[in-house]
Amino acid sequence: MAKLVIIYGTGSHNTEKIAEAIEEGARAEGIETILENVSNADKNDLSDADAIAIGSPNYRDLMMPTVQKFLNELADVDLSGKTGLAFGSYGWGLEAIQAINKQLTSYGVEMIKDLCIKRMPGEEELEICRRVGSFLACKINNKEVKCAA
Numbered sequence: 001m002a003k004l005v006i007i008y009g010t011g012s013h014n015t016e017k018i019a020e021a022i023e024e025g026a027r028a029e030g031i032e033t034i035l036e037n038v039s040n041a042d043k044n045d046l047s048d049a050d051a052i053a054i055g056s057p058n059y060r061d062l063m064m065p066t067v068q069k070f071l072n073e074l075a076d077v078d079l080s081g082k083t084g085l086a087f088g089s090y091g092w093g094l095e096a097i098q099a100i101n102k103q104l105t106s107y108g109v110e111m112i113k114d115l116c117i118k119r120m121p122g123e124e125e126l127e128i129c130r131r132v133g134s135f136l137a138c139k140i141n142n143k144e145v146k147c148a149a
């Protein structure tokens with residue numbers, strides 16, 4: 001079964017809500033998912049994943065230090081060819097999400113479009129997050145078929 005691993009940092013739960021909605025959308029497509037706060041995350045869970053989604057809020061133009069540390073630790077895991085997503089909540093700038101994208105790209109991950117949600121996601125934004133989760137699931141379930149964005 002295709003597997004998506006979602007790892008996130010969060011200060012006030014906004015990015016956590018995004019992560020949960022991504023998982024909900026992916027699960028609805030029948031794939032296996034692992035959802036972990038970065039403080040409990042295990043990099044070994046990523047080695048057999050088909051897709052990885054890493055999220056962080058933007059704090060002082062940076063991702064959370066815990067997320068940065070985890071990303072750095074991934075340097076010795078072979079992630080090449082996996083599908084990836086960078087996501088997070090922000091107030092006014094996208095630096096954290098863009099930095100996640102850049103680092104995963106440097107590991108050979110094939111990134112889909114970033115999922116950036118301003119502040120607390122409302123029902124409309126959560127639905128967008130669920131759709132991104134479904135899209136990721138579709139991509140790793142059947143790589144040859146075009147998935148609706």
Ligand SMILES: Cc1cc2nc3c(=O)[nH]c(=O)nc-3n(C[C@H](O)[C@H](O)[C@H](O)COP(=O)(O)O)c2cc1C
Nearest residue numbers: 011012013014015057060061089090091092093119
């Ligand atoms: C101390 C502090 C610093 C912040 N710095 C930034 C920033 O540099 N850029 C930005 O876009 N948002 C900034 N924000 C806003 C947060 O990114 C925003 O509140 C986000 O929703 C927090 O997500 P979380 O609930 O997952 O922690 C900051 C918020 C706080 C409390």
